[in-house]
Each structure stands twice: as structure tokens, then as C-alpha cells.
Amino acid sequence: MEAIVTQFFNIEIMVKALPLVLQGFGITLLICVVVIPLGLVGGLLAALASVSQNRALRWSAIAFVDLFRAVPPLVLLIFIYAGLPFAGLSLSPFAAVAIGFFLNNSAYFAEIFRAGLLSVHKGQTEAARSTGLTQTQALIHVVLPQATRNVLPDLMSNVVEVIKLTSLASVVSLGEMLHAAGLVRSLTYNASPLVLAAVIYLVMLWPVVRLISRFERRIAS
């Protein structure tokens, strides 16, 4: 029991690790601020393409989405970070993370937005068009608000997934929170810094996870 406390919940080591881990947390937030909007925008565009009347556009959007849902994000990330330099394209860890996550997140957000767009009844567009709104206006003012609302829990839970996914950036030596915690662990041979990082993730994400569960139940009933 005592071993568990000293090895996992060692306050002394946690205190020492805190500044570095918090610095990493700042980078985690920075990654989130960049990749979440990128993924939302990319996903929305891909979703719009995937329900378009244009056959070629529709199928290429679906192919894009399925391809990047099939490749594990870590594989994509390592491919971009460690593979592309062989082709003369060297990217900073941050750029590699941003691009890899953009591709991965867009695919997942696209599936969600697509489901949302398909959930809005055709009569809504017709009513809007019958009062003179253009296709784009109908989309912006009538279809998108409903589509987004219908899939809000899914969007939120995917945002949680993205935040969790930022921990992969540690693999390409981007100094986010897990990377910082892992570094201190390797110096102290003690797992407490990792527990510290876990606690910070938990504090950040648990309320959201709870909220989503509640949301989903409300929609189901």
C-alpha cells in the first residue's frame, strides 16, 4: 500500500513536476485551440460535399472521410512527421500535429455533420426556398442550426476525443502535457507525474463527459 502511494501519489515529486506539467498543459491547450476549429471547419466542408448533388464531389468526400477514419491517427502522425522528411518535406512537430489532426478530425467531424444534415427534413429547405431564400441562405439560417443542434452531443464527444488525442503529440516530441509528465517520470523513475497529468485531464474532461451523458439521455427520451 505504501509502495503504491510513493510510486503513484508521491506529493513531493508531483510538486516538483508541476511547473513543467503545467507548461505542457499550456501547449496542450494551444494544440486544442488550433486543431479543434480546423477540424470543425474541415469536417463541415467535407460533410457539405458528401451530401452535394455533384456525384464526383460526393464520392471524393466520402472516400476522404473513410480513408482517414481507417488510418489510426498515430500512424498518420508518424507518417507525416517521420516519413515525409525522406521526401524532403520536413515539418516541425507542431505543424505535423496540426496537419495530421486536421485530416483525422475533419473525417470524424464530417461524419457527424453529415448525419446532422441528413436529419433535417427536406421540407425545411423547401419552406425556406419558397419564401425566397437562396440555397446558401437556407443552409445557413435554416438547415445548419438544426443540423448542429441535432448532433450537438456527438460534436461535443468528438471534441473530447480530440482533446484526448492531443496526447499523441508526445510521440513526436511536441512538449505537451503527457510529454512533460513522461519526461519527469523518466528522470525520477516514479509514475506520480503521469498521475498528475491524468488528474489534470480528468478535471478538464470529466465535467464534459458527464454533460454529454446527460445530454444524450435527454435526447433519447
Next chain:
Amino acid sequence: MTQAAQGAVAPPTLTVRGLRKSFGAEEVLKGIDLTIARSELVFVLGPSGSGKSTMLRCCNRLEEPDAGEITLEGDPVTGPKVDLNRLRLRMGMVFQAFNLYPHLSALSNVTLALRKVRRLPRAKAEALGLAALDRVGLKAKAGSYPAQLSGGQQQRVAIARALALEPSVMLFDEPTSALDPELVGDVLAVMQDMKAQGMTMLVVSHEMKFARDAADRVIFMDAGRIVEEGSPEQIFEAPQHERTETFLARFSGRG
């Protein structure tokens, strides 16, 4: 109605010439000709699948006609260089399923096109929207969301949404078919009132009593064609065509 009597020189409110439409191999409209005069209420009858809803939806090009010409007050509706969205402001449409926007209040449902297509400032749009809701007796429900309204109230909001744009003609696509019987009356009363105020209306419906009371002219459609047309008395009392008779016989219990 802004322009008063322009007399015989004014073009008809709506004309349809040689309208054809197919869905895949099936020809739903096989050449429809129709003229609706100002302030006329034309009532369209026919079995399901006769093409009446499609005809209505072709009038404001929610369905794209395969062939034919449509004009609104002399202005072409069909053709390549038509500003469809401007024209649609002049043609109100009421749907069977109401199609109210569930994420917007009754008032915002009514003002959306006023603000986004007619580009009115918010205050002006809301004043017009409230006036339109008042006309259908729902001013008090302006802040309610569609889910908080009964079916009849939703349909009246939908009518107000179209009315607020001050259209030249109103197209009704089975406006009462989705309503519980006790809620139908309110909607028909609103339509009756619009008729009294001189609105031009094209109504696809099965409400025979309304047709007798309010229609200037009744059209019977079957299999993509207009089979016969005439005054309500003619059509209901002395139908010329066998198909009309058979159809009306099935509804006789409800007339």
C-alpha cells in the same frame, strides 16, 4: 393589395402553359394549362398521385418543370434569366407538414425571409411579422416555438410566414391533411378570411365543404391532366366526366 383596379389590361396573376414533369420514367404531369385571375380562388381536386401537388410545386419551381411556361403577373417564372428568389417572395406557399423551422420562434419563422431576402431592418421586419401573426390570430404566440404550438396553430404560423411577404398568390399544398379534425376549422377560417380580403389562391385539398363555400373555380385532375373544371356547383352537382363522378362519390360522405 397595393394596385387597385387596373381592369382588363392587367395580366392574369398566374398562368401555366403546357406544363410537363416526369420523375424517372413516370410522367406525372402531361401538359397542364391553367390561368388564375386576380383575387380568384382556384381549388384543385384529384386522387392521390394525380399530379396536383407536383403541379403546385412547379408553380414556384420547388420542382423544376421539364417543359412549359409559367408567368406571375405577366413576368416569366420559367426561363433561364429569372431571379427565382425575388419571384418566390411574390408566391406564398403553405405545406402539408407546415415545415416551420423548429429552432426559431413563431415570430422569427415569419421574419426570416423579411430580413434575409427583403433585407428589412429587424424592427421593421418584426412589426410586419407581428401584423401577419395578428391576421392569423396568433399575435399572442409570437414568442412560442413550433413544438409549443398545436398543429392548427403551427399551420397558421406557416400561413403568416407566407402572408408577411405580401405575395400576389398563395399556393396551398393540402394545408389541413396533417391536422386533427377539430383543428381544421381554424385554418380554413384563416383561408376564408384571406379570400375575403381579395388574396389570389391556388388550393390543393380534400376539404370539399370549403371548396363549395369559398372556391370560384374547381379543377379536377387525374393521371397528370386536368380532366374538367368549372364552378363548384357544376363540378359537385353535375360533373361531366365519369372519373370526376367516381372520385366525388367516394367523398360524398364527407362533403
Next chain:
Amino acid sequence: MEAFLDTFFNGAVLARYAPSILQGVWVTVLLSVLIVISGIAGGSALACLRAYRIRLLSVLIVIYADIFRALPPLVLILLVFFGLPNIGILLSSFTVLYLILTLVLAAFAEEIVWAGITAVPKGQWEASRSTGLGFTQTLIWVVLPQAVRIVIPPLTNRAIAITKMTALGMVIGVPDILGQATTAQSFSANASPLMLAAIAYVFLFLPLVIFSRWLETRFAAPGV
């Protein structure tokens, strides 16, 4: 073009490392199958337990599910892989990866199956109980069969997402596809093994992704 082929589709490199990556495919598939079976079984069992509404038990299940849904799997993997040896518990990297991903999948599966159970109307319970079926019988014969329909598409998606995470094993030295490929890449100083790994993943998971898309349309409730 030739440089591109030489970098990403180098015949010599591919031939040399294809066997080890193929071994990685086997490891990935084995892990995936084990995780999916135990994760879904565990999660479903927990959801059923929750249906009995024993307060303390339900709270514990919810806490478990929340923690494993909120924490990044990589954090858990590193924590267990590097932490447990310090208190004298030695687990292979394969075991750690299997355990953590199973626990993560079970947490998600519990929430999904529970949502499915609660989505079945109360009238179904009442009707079944009124004909004399017991609680457990009602759960098994009336409620779960209806919940399955709702549950299958999201569960499939989640299972795919989590089996893809077997690639995280590379970080702790599991010889899965990605692990083999990164080793091969550092030995060969060539990107072809990574390309081969990416292709292997697409080959493994694309059919599943397409299958899940089909499932969604098949089970789609009209007019959500």
C-alpha cells in the same frame, strides 16, 4: 516521380521488411479481436448490472466509465506500463495494451448499451412484467433485443476507433504493425515501411469503416 517511388515504395526495402510487418498485422489483428470481444462483453455486462438500479453499484460503474472515457488511453498505457513495475508487478507490453484498451472499450460500451436499455419504452417493461416475466427475464428477452438495434451502429464505430488505438502499442514496444514499421524505418532509413504500415491499416480497417457506414443506413431511424 522516381524519387517518390524510391522513398515510399522502395522494392528492396519493402521485400526485406514485409515479413516483419506481416507479423505485425497478425499481432494487431489478434489484439483487436481480443479487445473487441472482452471490451464489448464487459461493457454490456456492466450496463445490465446497472439496470438493477442498485445505487452503490451504479455509482461505481458510472465513475469507472467516466474515468476511462475522460482519460487519454496513451496516458493510461504509460501509467500502467511504467508505473506497475515499480510496485513489483511486471506485465508484458502486449498485456498492458490489451488490458487498457479493453477497459476503455468496456467503459464506452457500457454507456452505449445503457443508453440503449433506457431508450426502450417503459411500456415494454410493464407489458412484459404483466405477463409474469421476472426482471432478468424481461431484460434478456424483451429489452436487450430491442436495445441491440439502437446500440449496434455506435458500438461498431467505437469498437473500430478503439481497435485502431492498438497502434499506440508502438510507444511501449508492442510489435504490432506500427511498431514493426517504425523499427524497420529506422533500420532502413526509408519511408517505405511506414507507407506499407499505412496501407496495411487501410486494408484492415477500411472494410470495417465501410461496413459501419452500411450498418448506420441499415439501422437508421427514419426522421431523427
